[in-house]
Amino acid sequence: MKLVIGDKNYSSWSMRPWLLMRQAGISFDEISVELGEASTPARILQYSPSCKVPCLITDEGQSVWESLAISETLAERFPELALWPRDPAARAHARSVASEMHGGFGELRSAMWMNIRAKWPGANATPGALADIARIDAIWSECVARYGGPFLFGASFTIADAMYAPVVMRFNTYAPKLSEAASAYARHITALPAVREWIESALRETHRLDKYETPQ
Template sequence: MKLLIGDKNYSSWSMRPWLLLKHFGLPFDEVLIHLNEPGTTAAILAHAPAGPGKVPCLIDDAGQPVWDSLAIAETLAERFPQHALWPRDAAARALARSVSAEMHSGFGELRSNMWMNIRASFPGKNATPGVLADIARIETIWRECLSAHGGPFLFGEFGIADAMYAPVAMRFNTWQPALSETASAYVERITALPAVQAWIDASRRETHAIAYQDVCP
């Protein structure tokens, strides 16, 4: 398998499937394509001409491209059923899919105002009312899932739902909004995962920069 990703420092969407592949020890080749460059789309299409020219994009052994982080996660869960990427319990699995889809399609205020930039530090900035509402909803999801399933991750062991929210943890590390004790502890656990640490370390070694994302107005 081959996974096309964007810059580790900025690409929250790319982080999700990469973490799943790394955490579960699934073999793949990484192709990193710098974002926000004139040749970015062409470089992606050179590897996956049937896709929309966006990352992340998984190309399987037969050359079939699968794009979009949640679609890639579902594909991996289907292809590698020996790993509990989704919870084994049907009710827990339904909830995990729901909160993952909510992350995938929602939280626009947080995305727009607290973008992922692992190398940056913007403590206390951009905590608008809309962002705070998004954070409150995320804290509710985390608290209820951790309480219902006993932790240490949202549904017990690390899985797709945690991978979907891992970029949020990276955002919280950068922007440092006020969080509950439960949310702060969950961010620490996500950050300490070996796969997450590998992503963070690689992001800090990157030299490509996207200027407008390195400055907080």
């Protein structure tokens, strides 16, 4: 399989399936496209009809675009990996919090974009972004307390963790105040070898998008 992604420094949606596949040991070839350039749309359209990344190209040549759709496809193809929790109640909970991440937290997304190379403690802390952060803190704290950690749904990394990993990257950049439970979860995700690999690649990138390089 092939996974088409954008800049590791900026592309939060690309990080989600990339990390899920790396963490689960699913083999794939990586196709990286620099975002925001004149040639970017044409390059992405070779693989993704939505003209957006990420996009998974299956062994059969089928394009699967959008992070959650890719994750669901992988869960179907590799049921033995338990990319969702095996327990039905926990699985429904995991799908709920993953979908909340997928469709929500717009204030956080717009005010605190992902820039792994940057360190902007306290920047862009709009009321809406802070409200989103409080909700995310509550989700993480509740899940870790209910399922025992260190991941959101117990001992195993799931799609829900992949969905929230780019939020951890944002929190590393903007350093909002978090509860101890949420802070511990963020530290655990940051320390994962696959996450460290992503971060180190982002730090080596030289491509810059000026609109994401200056905090408001």
